Amino acid sequence: MSLQKQEQAEKKYDPRDKTLKFVDRGDDLDPVSSDFSSLRAEMSCGHAVTPDSLTHWCRSQLDEGNYKFRCPAVIEGTTQCNKLWSYQEVRRLADLTAEEIKYFEETMARLAAAEYSEVQQCPQCKTCVERKDLSNLCVKCIICTTKQKTYNFCWQCQRQWKGPGPRSDRCGNDGCINKDLKLLQTCESISLPEVTGVTSCPSVRACPVCGMKVEHNRQFCKNIRCPRCHVEFCFVCLKRKSKCCKTSSPYQICPSGVAPRQTSIPVWKK
Known part of the structure; x- marks a missing residue:
């Protein structure tokens, strides 16, 4: 059932x-x-x-x-x-x-x-490590470093860091790609049935404040609340709700139309 x-x-x-x-x-x-x-x-x-x-x-x-x-x-x-x-x-x-x-x-x-997504396990010792600089994928494990020479790993591909750093896009390992960014660029398009004029919009967006991936349930208005930073923003134009609502109704397409697919993910400045 x-x-x-x-x-x-x-x-x-x-x-x-x-x-x-x-x-x-x-x-x-x-x-x-x-x-x-x-x-x-x-x-x-x-x-x-x-x-x-x-x-x-x-x-x-x-x-x-x-x-x-x-x-x-x-x-x-x-x-x-x-x-x-x-x-x-x-x-x-x-x-x-x-x-x-x-x-x-x-x-x-x-x-x-x-x-609490800025905590991951070190791929070598499995100790939980916090990433404090959200714009840098090169993270040092203190536990591993105290036992041997400096050990850095890639936050993105979870392998020992390869190549120069710091970097925000990828390390030097083959296949190190930002899966979240790839999803934003390749996800299917959806309509918002209750929002007039929105017939084709990416189904996944990155919160414009903290960068978390969010989806619209295709019900009610175009505004959603990010579950991580709790900021309300327009899923269509990606502006904050307070700014978007100055120029259009929550149930109408924004004057600027549907924002294009995102090519970068915002870094949350807590």
């Missing part, structure tokens, strides 16, 4: 489940749904949810690049609860199916890895 079909079947708690604390008072707020027709269970923060409402809310957070789930309930004025829900709690109270668990965990792992 597909994930879509599984989600179409409404989830319901078993009222005999003694491991859950159920809420049946009408004044208890479900922070992610206004539907009180189903039995609701209490989260660790005290707010109540149904398994369906919790599943849909957390999926929407993953779609926006957030892999940490916080309670959105408004508790005073415009102040949100913002209590952090553990994945274990979400998995249990959302009653995730096996396919949903696979999607959640793979997406969460990808988003977390993207946030």
Whole structure:
């Protein structure tokens, strides 16, 4: 059964489940749904949810690049609860199916890895090494260097560094290519059905601020939020959302049209 079909079947708690604390008072707020027709269970923060409402809310957070789930309930004025829900709690109270668990965990792992992507294993000693100069592919492993002569490796091809450095494009090893840049130049073109005039746009872009690869889900407007640096930008013209929206609607093609395929990847200046 597909994930879509599984989600179409409404989830319901078993009222005999003694491991859950159920809420049946009408004044208890479900922070992610206004539907009180189903039995609701209490989260660790005290707010109540149904398994369906919790599943849909957390999926929407993953779609926006957030892999940490916080309670959105408004508790005073415009102040949100913002209590952090553990994945274990979400998995249990959302009653995730096996396919949903696979999607959640793979997406969460990808988003977390993207946030800390400037750490890799040294190809020789397997120690984790941080790359501090994001414009230089030549990285020195301190562990290996203390045991022998200076050991530098290529961040891109994961082999011992060959040739002069520093360099930002490649080392001297055969086959050392920037796979991310190649993807940006060869990825398929897509349309954005809800954005008037956008019929052919690269399906993968590099965030104009941090350089992370991002894709558009082809739903809603042309603006997306980068899951790593959290900057919102236009997927079509690659300008920041605040600048793009001064000249066009989020659902219309930009006056400058579709930005060409990127030939370089921005370096994130944290």
